[in-house]
Amino acid sequence: MDCLFCAIIKGDIPSTKVYEDEYAYAFRDINPAAPTHVLVVPKTHIASIDAVSEENADTVAHVLAAIPKIAAAEGLVNGYRVVSNVGEDGCQSVKHLHFHILGGTKLSEKMA
Ligand code: 5GP
Ligand code: ZN
Numbered sequence: 001m002d003c004l005f006c007a008i009i010k011g012d013i014p015s016t017k018v019y020e021d022e023y024a025y026a027f028r029d030i031n032p033a034a035p036t037h038v039l040v041v042p043k044t045h046i047a048s049i050d051a052v053s054e055e056n057a058d059t060v061a062h063v064l065a066a067i068p069k070i071a072a073a074e075g076l077v078n079g080y081r082v083v084s085n086v087g088e089d090g091c092q093s094v095k096h097l098h099f100h101i102l103g104g105t106k107l108s109e110k111m112a
Contacts, residue, residue, distance in 0.1 A: 005041050005096035019070045023062035026070050026101075035104030036074050040066055046097040048086045060097070067101060076103040 007013040008027065015027035018038055029037040042063045046052065052060050071080050080103030085092040 001045065003045055003096050004094050005039075005098060006045055009041065009043050019066055019073065021062070021066060023059055024066040026066065029100070033100075034102040034107065036076060036080070036101065038070055038074065038101040040070060040099045040101060042097055047095050048092055048097050049084050050086050051097070063097075063099070067099060070101060071103065074101070074103065076101075079103065081107050 008015045009025050017027050019026035023043055024040055025043055026038050026040040029039050040063055042059050044059060046056055080101055083100040
């Protein structure tokens with residue numbers, strides 16, 4: 001399957017890793033939208049939140065559990081935002097589930 005984030009997880013495409021465990025891989029966004037901008041992905045291919053089901057919910061829960069660890073390691077003591085874009089209207093450009101962790105500054109109150 002031709003998936004950019006699967007290639008990053010495999011190491012075929014380089015990335016700046018910030019965290020890794022059995023289920024999750026996290027790396028810096030190549031085009032940061034905030035002083036801290038980390039992408040957290042499941043190591044198995046899940047297309048988006050729209051493909052989350054009872055079958056893969058355990059994996060997704062492990063990925064979510066990595067987020068506060070990454071935020072703490074990044075020093076985001078004042079808070080942060082987690083975003084996951086889904087599909088065309090959600091402006092999802094990479095079709096492998098990912099959670100953006102954005103922080104390091106006071107973020108915009110605008111949600112969309
Ligand atoms: P989306 O728009 O799908 O929610 O987010 C995809 C994110 O992946 C974007 O913020 C984009 O900057 C990031 N991105 C795209 N290609 C690469 C890459 O090759 N390396 C890294 N580290 N980030 C990437
Ligand atoms: Zn993938």
